Amino acid sequence: MEITRKNFSEQIDNITKNLQRSCFVGFDAEFTAILSGDGFKYRLFDTNKDRYDLTKNEVNKMIMTQVGLTMFQYERKLDNYIAVGYTFHLCPQNLGDIDQSFIFQASTLKFLCKHNFDFNKFIYEGIPYLSRHEENTIRQQIQNKTLNSNLIQKMELQDEKQLQKYCSEVSRWLNNGDGDTLYLDVESPVLRYVVHNEIRLRFPDVLTTDSLGNSNKVLIYRDKNVEGANSAPMATLEENLMNNILGFSQIINLLVEYKKPIVGHNLFLDVLLLHSQFIGPLPKKYSLFKKNVNSLWPMIYDTKHISHEMNRKLSVSEVWKSNSLQDLYEFFSEAKCKRLEKGINFIKLSSPFNVKQTYHEAGWDSYCAGYCFIRLGHWAACETSGSYKPVGPKEKLAALEVYCNKINVIRGAVPYMNLVSDDPPSHRPALLHIKSMKERMIDIAKISSVIESPGSVDIKRYGNRTAIIAAGTRITADKILKQFKHDRDYRIAPYSFVKHSPIGRAAIWSSAIITGSLLLYFLHRKVNK
Known part of the structure; x- marks a missing residue:
């Protein structure tokens, strides 16, 4: 349906x-x-x-x-x-x-x-x-009693004219003394909420409620003390509005x-x-x-x-x-x-x-x-x-x-x-590292066209002369390694963080320098004793 x-x-x-x-x-x-x-x-x-x-x-x-x-x-x-x-x-x-x-x-x-x-x-x-975030915003305005004024302030010109028309109609009806009730047909649930509020504000002696059997009708009683009639509670009007705009x-x-x-x-x-x-x-x-x-x-x-x-x-x-x-x-x-x-x-x-x-x-x-x-x-x-x-x-x-x-x-x-735990580890084979032996700037498009891959492959630049290759399967990775085993233009090997990452190499050199410095320090102390 x-x-x-x-x-x-x-x-x-x-x-x-x-x-x-x-x-x-x-x-x-x-x-x-x-x-x-x-x-x-x-x-x-x-x-x-x-x-x-x-x-x-x-x-x-x-x-x-x-x-x-x-x-x-x-x-x-x-x-x-x-x-x-x-x-x-x-x-x-x-x-x-x-x-x-x-x-x-x-x-x-x-x-x-x-x-x-x-x-x-x-x-x-x-x-x-x-969204729940937007709903909370509206409910906060209801609690602060600012929703009606915010709706009127942001109202389109056509709706603003319609609101004025409804209020003028109520004013004429009250002045002419024509009947004890008036029905206003207001299709928009948002405008209907505003109409209730505005009429109560401008004409405090009347009673407004929703007409039974027709949710679009606003029913207005001339006498707010009329027997058997009650003004729709503001909480009811607010909940009706929320149900309509929540959709x-x-x-x-x-x-x-x-x-x-x-x-x-x-x-x-x-x-x-x-x-x-x-x-x-x-x-x-x-x-x-x-x-x-x-x-x-x-x-x-x-x-x-x-x-x-x-x-x-x-x-x-x-x-x-x-x-x-x-x-x-x-x-x-x-x-x-x-x-x-x-x-x-x-x-x-x-x-x-x-x-x-x-x-x-x-x-x-x-x-x-x-x-x-x-x-x-x-x-x-x-x-x-x-x-x-x-x-x-x-x-x-x-x-x-x-x-x-x-x-x-x-x-x-x-x-x-x-959604409930850590994501699984990678199911792809280890990355491959490729280095251009002749080009000063590695050409990714050229490598893509050269690789004879039987499956999915992605390549991204890793440095001026280097790139990283991700293969979809172990078979694909092995075939690429075999293809470039004796290649003179490119050198390819399984990626190693220690060997190929600038951070990894820097860490090794830093470790070596620190270790060497400590060794020299202790040797120096031993000699001077």
């Missing part, structure tokens, strides 16, 4: 109930930009801290335009899963001092157009949201409250955006970022990482094409692995996301990620027990616990980010 600004409030109770019933939640998102260019090229040298430091400032400029959530509910009697899926359309908002901004990358626009992204829903029907952040808060396992595919950038968009600006320290995410969502599973690890158990004849989400989903949904035919659960999508159910629609991708998670969990649980038979969600989660909170890292020094 598609959720926009128009149907969000009427669907939030159903969304909450479905989330409560779920055993885990599939997650996916579409972004306004993808980090690209030489400055953001993923390199085999990168530690996760390097990758985080490189991207954190740019990620703060991006937003999720679409979030897909699929709630997977287990039917114990039938041993089946019911998948209830939602595609949420989001859009930033302008509210008093808060003016949310973002970049939209041309290449991302092209990609979204290719996959029929609905920009009208994004702009005209997108659900608002606030999708209410769903994020539900995910935090219920602590359901979250399942996605290739989640590194998604997790960064979850923090920047719904918690607050990414912290300077990588360790604090991980701590923040884990404290809110303590169980996150990345099917990209899980499938990469479990791929080792497949034979050549049954391996999937790749562990992209589409290839992985089609591998399982088309029953291409014979060993997984026994005891697997039937998975029913309760309602389609749209007619075509295309990839790169956030809702559909969230369903695919959850579907793959169920199949991977069944496989892992059966491997643990030694027999292929029906298994429930608890057994699946237990079998996949070893992969919990490990987020796949593309083309880096380590295979994954660990």
Whole structure:
């Protein structure tokens, strides 16, 4: 189901109930930009801290335009899963001092157009949201009783004219004595909050409340002492406003409250955006970022990482094409692995996301990620027990616990980010050091073209005549060493901090000088005794 600004409030109770019933939640998102260019090229040298430091400032400029959530509910009697899926359309908002901004990358626009992204829903029907940092700012203004004045001060001219029109209408009504009640139709929840405050301030003898059955109507009584009527408490008006401007952040808060396992595919950038968009600006320290995410969502599973690890158990004849989400989903949904035919659960999508159910629609991708998670969990649980038979969600989660909170890292020094502990050591071979014997300034492009690599290689300058090579595999590193073994133009060897680092060499010389000086000092003392 598609959720926009128009149907969000009427669907939030159903969304909450479905989330409560779920055993885990599939997650996916579409972004306004993808980090690209030489400055953001993923390199085999990168530690996760390097990758985080490189991207954190740019990620703060991006937003999720679409979030897909699929709630997977287990039917114990039938041993089946019911998948209830939602595609949420989001859009930033302008509210008093808060003016949310973002970049939209041309290449991302092209990609979204290719996959029929609905920009009208994004702009005209997108659900608002606030980060926790922004929410705290608004709540502090409510506490200080400065919110109304801040909203009026930052109000657009059109809204300011509309506010004056409402106040003039109330003034005329009071002067003409026409009826005991007046209804004002105020569609904007922010303007509605301001209207309540302004009318109470300008006309202290009237009573204002929300009209029952129509949340857009402001009901005004001429006599504040009218029997059976009460002014809406300011706390109620403030809470109604907060619910409207929090928007999708209410769903994020539900995910935090219920602590359901979250399942996605290739989640590194998604997790960064979850923090920047719904918690607050990414912290300077990588360790604090991980701590923040884990404290809110303590169980996150990345099917990209899980499938990469479990791929080792497949034979050549049954391996999937790749562990992209589409290839992985089609591998399982088309029953291409014979060993997984026994005891697997039937998975029913309760309602389609749209007619075509295309990839790169956030809702559909969230369903695919959850579907793959169920199949991977069944496989892992059966491997643990030694027999292929029906298994429930608890057994699946237990079998996949070893992969919990490990987020796949593309083309880096380590295979994954660990949200609850130290990241793993590098799984790449040792670095190689290359020195030009003839050039006064080493040519990186030339070296790249000369290396006959059978796999991934990254090269970066290390000095005027030297560079460091990172190879994706041990086979690749060995082939490069063999290729340059007798080369006259370049000398290549496994990198050694002591031999090749200026700091390492300086440390050795410093140590030698200090040791020599101490030796001479003691010899001098001995001679003079």
